[in-house]
Amino acid sequence: MGAALAKYRDINRLLNDKRLVKVSFKAMRECYKICEKRGVGLKKYDEVKMMSLPLFLLCPMFRLNITKNPVMQRYTAHAVDSTDEMTQNFKDIFETGCLFGIDMPNMRLLMELIPSYGIQK
Numbered sequence: 001m002g003a004a005l006a007k008y009r010d011i012n013r014l015l016n017d018k019r020l021v022k023v024s025f026k027a028m029r030e031c032y033k034i035c036e037k038r039g040v041g042l043k044k045y046d047e048v049k050m051m052s053l054p055l056f057l058l059c060p061m062f063r064l065n066i067t068k069n070p071v072m073q074r075y076t077a078h079a080v081d082s083t084d085e086m087t088q089n090f091k092d093i094f095e096t097g098c099l100f101g102i103d104m105p106n107m108r109l110l111m112e113l114i115p116s117y118g119i120q121k
Contacts, residue, residue, distance in 0.1 A: 001014075001024050001028075001079075002079065002082075002083060002086025002087060002089065002090055003024070003027075003086070003087055003090040003110040003111070003113055003114055004017075004020050004021070004023070004024040004110060004113065005079060005080065005083055005086065006083045006086070006087050006113060006114055007020065007113045009080055009083060010080065011066060011076040011077075011079070011080060015063050015066060015067070018059065021059050021062065021063070022055050022059060023106050023109050023110060024106075024110065025051070025055055025058055025059065025062075026055075026106040027104070027106035027107045027109075027110050028051055029051060029106075030097065030102065030103075030104045030105075030106055030107050031093055031097070031107070032048060032051070033097070033102050033104075034093060034096055034097045034100060034102060037100045037102065038096075087114050090110065090111075090114065091111075091114065093107075094107050094108075094111055
């Protein structure tokens, strides 16, 4: 979500971009492939199980959580101020996926949103 947040630098504007939210969730699923390649046992983590929900359920749940949960509101308020750090982390994750030869079409779309780091097509 950090790379998507870099586009708007405002969580509410991001939440209104349903296409970008969906791309972000698909990108997270691509990131799990990177974790698997690095030997992480993903079945141990409930968050991974949640990410396997269909997007038509996952996206509204995410939107509701962000807009109604005070803990998530504090977290996203901090996230807006940390987009530089999040985009650097995103770049590192993307580069790792490239090293592993993982197909990451959604990560690639998000990478194009990050200033000064366009990807050649």
